[in-house]
Amino acid sequence: MSWLKKLVIILLSCLTLGVLSIGITYLVLKNDLPSVETLKDVRLQTPMRVFSQDGELISQFGEKRRIPLKLNEMPPMLIKAVLATEDSRFYEHPGIDLIGVMRAASVVATTGDYSQGASTITQQLARLFFLSREKKIIRKVKEAFLAIHIEELLSKDEILELYLNRIELGQRAFGVGAAAQVYFGKNIQDLTLSEIAIIAGLPQAPSVLNPVRSPSRARARRNIVLGRMLAEKYITQQEYDDAIQAPIVSKLHGAQVTASAPYLAEMVRQEVVARYGEEEAYSKGFQVFTTVDARQQTKAVNALQANLHAYDERHGFRGAVKTVWPAEKVVAADGSISFKEDKRFSDEAILAYLDEQDSIEKLQPAVVTQVMAQSAEVMISGGRKIELPWDGLKWARAYISNERQGNAPSLAGQVLAPGMLIYVREQEGQWRLSQLPQASSALVAMNPKDGAIRALVGGYSFSQTQFNRVTQANRQVGSNIKPFIYSAALEHGYTLASVINDAPIHEWDEGSGQAWRPKNSPEEYDGPIRLREALAKSKNVVSVRLISGVGIDHTIGHLAKFGFHAKDLPRNQTLALGSASLTPLELVTGYAVFANGGYLVKPYVITKILDDQNNLIYEHQSVSVCDQCEQLATNAAEANSGEVQPVTNDAPGTPAVAADPAVTEPPKPTEQYAPRVISAQNAFLIAEAMKSAIWGGPGWNGTAHKLKALKRRDISGKTGTTNDVKDAWFSGFTPDLVITSWVGFDDSESVLGRSVTLGGESGATTALPSWQNFAELALENTPEQFPPTPTGIVSVRIDRKTGLLTQASDDSSEFEYFMQGTEPTQYADPVNPLQPDQQKPAEIDIFR
Structure with missing residues (x-):
């Protein structure tokens, strides 16, 4: 115890x-x-x-x-x-x-x-x-x-x-x-x-x-x-x-991106960092929601890349990226080709080599392992061997320059050899030889009613270069500037029926001591031509004559209304040929003015920002188009004063709205509204004229006639090609979407050139295809839209040749739109069987 x-x-x-x-x-x-x-x-x-x-x-x-x-x-x-x-x-x-x-x-x-x-x-x-x-x-x-x-x-x-x-x-x-x-x-x-x-x-x-x-x-x-x-x-x-x-299969992965918009994401990053600073931007769990439509963005990326590959292929194959092992070509008497390979790699060695190569967008690195008569076998990452059929090889003419290509190949051995490191890509279920495009491109789509960017692609691959060509590439705009010049002309008395001489210009320049000779492209001249047709055919000399008629200062002042900086606009007549350098985002913003009826909207990409607790910390204040807001405010003011009177249009084109006696106070809008910069009539007329670039007229085509394939009458558009074809453009719109596409080289010196298969490059052949490819999806579920014709617009039947009134109803005549008061008053008919007091009035519709 x-x-x-x-x-x-x-x-x-x-x-x-x-x-x-x-x-x-x-x-x-x-x-x-x-x-x-x-x-x-x-x-x-x-x-x-x-x-x-x-x-x-x-x-x-x-x-x-x-x-x-x-x-x-x-x-x-x-x-x-x-x-x-x-x-x-x-x-x-x-x-x-x-x-x-x-x-x-x-x-x-x-x-x-x-x-x-x-x-x-x-x-x-x-x-x-x-x-x-x-x-x-x-x-x-x-x-x-x-x-x-x-x-x-x-x-x-x-x-x-x-x-x-x-x-x-x-x-x-x-x-x-x-x-x-x-x-x-x-x-x-x-x-x-x-x-x-x-x-x-x-x-x-x-x-x-x-x-x-x-x-x-x-x-x-x-x-x-x-x-x-x-x-x-x-x-x-x-x-x-x-x-x-189970095997250990792992590699580093980035965020699980489900919509590819890296150029726009970088724009967002810069804006959020500027607003909140780097520390908060990168660590506070911000959820930034943008204006981009994922489906449209995916289509924009695919359209731009496919168009660059199409351009690249028609200018020829530049050869292997590298040679993994040498292969000696042996040409037999019958023309067949074989190869000697003394230092051929084993499949294991090829696979190890491919593991060190990077894919670029849809381009996969591949090593050629076997060349047959009109096909080739290549190994891609993972050890998979695939066949390149002749349909994926036959395009590969030898590249000589942007202006020249070699002869079309007839055998695969003329293009490839075992041991070559190349790029391949899959197109419509079939593999084809490919290469990293050297040309660059940009595509941007915007809602013209509020400036929301719907899709934006700043180049072929963000991983190759973060240079955003939509916002950073100032390039000469070529004929894409012409609708704005024509808009200035309408403000100074011209009409779509005004006739200008489409003829060569030889103008002495005292400063240089030389004659200035602007030319059409192609160098064809039609003589007297109406403005509608001249814009649709993109006539250079007509644009020069319009600037001369309006005046360079007035023209630049008018162009500044579209958001263009006056300092970026040359103060001489070369402006008519598109010598101004602008970004695709500036151009799409300018074209939006025509699409929305005359208002200048500001592009934006961020709609709202949530914190990590889903609390709203920022929301974009929309600045949108509102045709009737000023009118409603006027009505309300008159109602308050007790003086209800018929309304007059302070801003041309604003629909007339009767004053409502029941209105006791002006409306209190929850959002701001875009400023009107040109009249609704001016915007309407230019938009209508640009439809002719697609649909043309009797016996003639506009420069964008390929867009007829979309089968839409509500599209307005304009091609653009600069001197020496260094830049190609297409800008076009419907009432709900405005799109600009550009193709060129980043160095601004290289020319887009020409190809054996297509001829000379241009806005219609080089920039329009990506625009069309994108628009086909972006507009597929949108019905055609035709906004109401603005008040103050009249339609009269005119003579196609002179632009004057006519009583004829055959192919020599057509209806044309005018601002009320500018329609012609004279008849083109040289001989009239009726006496003056018996003459029938010209057909006329007034839109009120």
Whole structure:
């Protein structure tokens, strides 16, 4: 009994001493312990994500990759894998696992090794938020106290959810959601058991155990995790055996982008950083929603890339990217071709070589392994061998220059040889030889009613160059400037029926001491021609004569109304030929004025920004077109004054709206409205004239006649080609969408040239195809729209040749639109059998 009492006393003394020690330690460390109250409102550092208007992910910006998830959004098997590996008694202990502590203490006592961990998930969470990773006793004591406090503050599920979202898992991935994306390019719900085990094994040493850096170490750690899961009976023996045999297949993946708009995403990034600063922009989890339509954006990318490939192919094949091994060509007497290959690579060596090559957009690197008479076999990444049929090879004339190509090949051996590294791409289910286009392009589509950008592509590949040609490329606009010059002419007394002499100009320039001789392209002259037809045929000399008639100062002043900077407009007659340099975004903004009835809208891309808690922190204030707003305000003012009077149109083209006596106060719009810069009549007439560029007239075609294939009468458009064909343009619109397409070279010196198959490049052949390809999808579900004709527009029958009134009703006449008061008053008929007092009035319609 004496011995037993002593033992009890010793145990009680040790217990008391232990409790006192813990209490004293807590009092000593109390002031050094951080408050864990912050965990109640913790905000994980998350990157900025950019979305299309329909919620598709465009891009992600930020150093730390994180995809916050709720616990019920995580696969149950992943949660079990983490618990089995990191803390199997998580739901049983109070934050400290005493069994684990005793085990670690015995290891320290017997071996002096401190590497044996005893930290629970709660302790790891405490360390993640408040402590360092140093292996010292004092840190472990603090960790224990914090863990107990955390358990008092949060539920087990809340702790586990916070841990799984916060834990660092290597390659800048934080949390299991980001790890699934970074290592496997998958949504977390789509992970296999093997992949789940790999992620669950990462917390121990993410920098060395991740499958990208060390597949072998990742495999060993995965197997340990699977063993723990089997021991805890979370998986069956069969599931274990299958997962153990699964290969480690992993590479770094970016954000799971579902809509490709990298140039627009960079515009968004710059705007958000300018607004909030880099630190907040990249870490506060902003969700930025843009104006882009994901479907239209995808089509815009495809249209631009396909058009560049078409241009590139018709100018010839520039040869292999590299030669992997040499092959000597042997031409037989019958003309057949074979090759000698003394240093041919094995399939394994080819595959290893391809693993080091990068794909570019739809271009895949490939090594030629065999060349037949009119086909070739190539190996692409992954070891797959594919055939290039003759239809995918026969385009490859030898490139000589942008102006010249070699003869068409008749055998594959004239184009390819074994050992060549080339690019291939798939088109309509068939593989074809390809190459990285040297020419550049841009395409931008905008809603003309409020300036919302619907699609924007700043080049062939953002990975090759981040130069955004939509916003940064100032290029000569060529004939794309002509509708604005014609608009100025209408403001100075001209009409669409005015006749100008389409004849060569020889004008002496005293400054240079030389004659200036602007020419049409093609160099054809029609003599006297009406303005509608001259615009549709893009007659250069007519534009020059119009500037002479209007005056350069008046012309530039008018063009400035469309948002163009006067300093960018040459103060001479070369402006008529498109010598001004503008960006595609400036041009599309200018054309929007014609599309929306005369208003200048400002392009924008961000609609709203949410924070990581889905709180609205920014919303774009729309500045849109409103034809009747000023009129309604006038009506309301008159009603308040008691003087209800017929309304006159201060702004030409504003529809007349009778004053409503019931209106007692002016409208209070919730948004701002775009300013009117030209009259509705002017915008209407130019838009109508540009329709003739597509549909032409009896016996003649406009420069954009290929757009007849779209079978829409509501499209207005204008081609543009600069001197020496360095730039090709097409701009066009419907009432709901305005689009500009540009093709050229970044160096601004290279010419687009000509090809054997198509002839000379131009706006109609080089820029219009991508516009048409995009518009075909963008407009496919939109019915034709014909807005009401503005008040103050009249339509009279005129003589096609003279633009004067006519009583004829055959092909020599047509109806033309005029601003009321500018319609012709004279008849073209040289002989009229009726006496003056018997003459029939000309046919006339007045739109009121």
